[in-house]
Amino acid sequence: MSAIVCSHVDKAYGATTVIRDLNLSIEEHEFVVFLGPSGCGKSTLLRMLAGLEDISGGEVSIGGKVVNDLDPGDRGIAMVFQNYALYPHMTIFDNIAFGLRRQKVPAPEIDKRVRAVAATLGLDPYLGRKPAELSGGQQQRVAIARAMIKTPKVFLFDEPLSNLDAKLRNHMRVEIARLHQSLKTTTVYVTHDQLEAMTLADRIVLLKDGVIEQIGSPAEIYGRPANIFVAGFIGTPNMNFIEVTVARSGNGWTLTGAGTALSIDGAGFHLQPGGRAVLGIRPPDLKTARDGDAGILQGTADLIEFHGNDALVTFGSGGKEISALVPARECPVLHAPVRYMFEEANIHLFDATSGASLRQQ
Amino acid sequence: MPRRSSLPVTFVVPTLVILLILSMVPTLYAIIIALQNRELSSTAYSWVWFSNFFDLFSDRRFLNAVWVSVKWEVVTVVATMVVAIGLGVLMFEVASQRLRNVYCLLFIIPVLLPRVSAAFVWKFAYHPLYGIATYPYRLLTGGLIFDPLSKPSTALFAVASVDVWQWGLFFAVIVLKLLETLPPQPIEAARLDHAKRWQIHAYVTLPMLKAPLVSLMFVKMIESLRSFDLIYVMTRGGPGVATETLDMYAFSQGFIESGKVSYASAMAVLMMIATVITFTMLWKRVQA
Ligand SMILES: Nc1ncnc2c1ncn2[C@@H]1O[C@H](COP(=O)(O)OP(=O)(O)OP(=O)(O)O)[C@@H](O)[C@H]1O
């Protein structure tokens, strides 16, 4: 049975529609990440699941029960907020215990459960302190403890790590992953950080302007992006896009654009002779070319960004900026001529007008 | 750098000295008079030291005035805070943004009214025959007379209600604005934590606003001490001595009934000492 089902969900603030006819089903024990650019409606959708925002149209059910009109407290969910949202005047113990007290759980049991949760998250030493006396990471752990203690059917996280510094963020990310492994609670997690999405998710839901662009495992989203938006959004450094004209040549196809003509086999793609398409290649998929290689992009290196192990080489080819991520030892000098090749298995082709992938399913 | 530091001193010191003189001279003068036996009717006086104070403690009317003052202070402060928090929370919960603005405007008007005007308006509203505030009573009882200002048991509360009408409504606006400044997330977290609407306020929002609410209460406590004009217009301390606060009694001893200025000054000095001690202790308690 699905843990969460959204069918034809809409959300409008007055005249502006923020979520449009959204359909989504989340399985039990799944870790789903909502990913998308700022303002695409991730938080709104999550808050609709939580019951903090009312649903303008459609139906949301959690655990098989329609929750459209249920109070947030009665939906069997727990939420962790970006800015922790702890009760500043209460001790950590009281913060964690607040929900249980409202449900009139007997005091000895509250004490036992708070201590158990605090032990899991390493919060024992801080139970008597106020939130202001903890670091950001510790406060976020308290927020997670407060959510955990309710043993909810679903965990909701709204960018829980974005207020933390990079190092702590990595640490907490691992902690959340470990927590999900042991608790197996269905989790919906909002982020705009790709790395978090890629590492944590069983499935990623990629949103743009309140519409789902693609749903899939991290590998699917990275390897088989459904359209140009997804391809451009996922992966750092960003994918190169080259507008090309498609022509038949013998058994294969020729793609002409950005000052070169590239021959490909074309199997696996829906191509139209004379059509226009967009060729996508990720910078790490461009390799330094040797003589005799086919499918060559060449130009002069304009910009070299050194990353440590790798270097990002940006070169102009036919008026188009293209980047290649190459091992640092193959890094050319600035303004030197460079030649890169790619393997056909690594390219993406999209329809020039609709942006949809031309890959055969 | 003496030159640099002398400039601010040059500007600040004269002002401070003037302020100090303005506040200290009357105070010292009141203390000196309290130790003498001056009366308005003659210029002769002698030093009687503390006998005015001893007389006060055997004066039943003075003790009554102390009790009325304490009652007045407690009733007005508690009622104002209850009304302010109750109305503030109610507006926060049920009123839309536009309605809130309308209410805020309406609720600020009473406090803008000069106290004496407010007192006259309500004195007439409490009129047993024509008053709008007593109209429901006349309607329900078929024309029976109810005069809250001339019954000893209700007079104090009737006057206090005017004070609360002025300050409770104004403070309700402040409480609403305070609630609006709170971050929404703890409130949302409390909703997810199974808290009912009233529990959210009882356990989350009002405790978060403890410091400003306590400050508001202090403002009201100090304000309630200065109720002379209101009581003077509405009841003149009556009926009998039912609403005679310390300042009313001091005034009537000093200027109306007997012209015993020194006796009145002794009362003023006692009030000052009691106020300073009470407020210092309360302030310490709250800070702790
Ligand atoms: N109360 C509101 N009234 C009107 N529009 C709103 C309201 N709240 C949000 N929006 C709009 O809804 C859209 C989605 O907002 P939302 O907060 O869900 O974005 P988000 O995807 O979480 O972005 P971010 O990554 O920046 O948090 C935004 O365009 C925003 O302007």
Ligand SMILES: [Mg+2]
């Ligand atoms: Mg957001």
